[in-house]
């Protein structure tokens with residue numbers, strides 16, 4: 001339950017407020033506003049101007065409070081990333097949910113976080129000082145790692161080719177297994193898997209796509225829950241990884 005509300009106008013003020021105990025950043029509020037037995041103060045980020053999205057050379061710089069819909073509407077993002085944002089949540093929620101809030105509140109079924117992990121997104125994390133940390137080193141984010149800290153922006157490289165494949169009960173459902181493959185002009189290839197657990201998993205980060213199926217199979221070897229057995233997920237992860245590689249080759 002929210003017991004105190006602050007709306008700072010500067011980043012300094014926001015970080016000072018966040019250094020107090022039991023105080024959390026408020027993005028779109030779609031997760032924080034849910035009923036909860038915990039009592040906490042919130043620092044609303046909406047007056048900080050952190051919602052801009054701009055291209056800088058090869059990079060897309062995404063302000064932490066940009067909404068998922070704003071990112072989806074951006075002219076710069078690859079179609080596979082658009083697909084993962086569509087699957088993440090509904091149109092109404094996409095207009096409220098922020099990019100940083102979604103990464104922080106994600107679980108393993110987040111298609112958007114899976115794609116951002118494959119893209120090796122870099123998060124700028126601010127408390128008294130700022131540091132740039134790979135999303136993969138932060139996940140799962142809803143832990144102690146971000147206590148008193150704020151994500152101010154997220155960067156991805158736009159020169160990667162990106163492919164996405166998934167299986168779900170229905171086309172609009174969150175996937176039971178999904179795979180996102182990113183490949184850069186250098187040959188560097190990253191495979192991230194979603195659909196299970198506390199956060200998406202990085203299955204492979206190599207110099208070429210060789211071995212991607214085996215990496216996918218191994219990464220989900222114990223991925224069992226009420227939705228699917230580990231045997232099923234492991235096998236599907238390998239199939240989806242193979243399809244992602246096939247799509248990359250078609251795209252040339």
Ligand SMILES: Cc1cc2nc3c(=O)[nH]c(=O)nc-3n(C[C@H](O)[C@H](O)[C@H](O)COP(=O)(O)OP(=O)(O)OC[C@H]3O[C@@H](n4cnc5c(N)ncnc54)[C@H](O)[C@@H]3O)c2cc1C
Nearest residue numbers: 024025027028029030031032097098100101102104105151
């Ligand atoms: C009806 C409904 C259905 C939903 N279904 C799902 C679902 O199926 N799966 C799912 O994963 N989620 C679901 N959600 C949760 C929610 O929609 C998403 O997780 C959402 O994307 C959170 O984004 P937000 O900006 O609203 O975050 P907020 O609610 O504002 O914050 C979420 C968390 O992120 C932290 N945070 C926010 N911004 C920052 C920042 N800049 N730096 C550091 N920490 C930050 C907050 O302190 C909080 O811990 C649902 C919500 C609703 C209302």
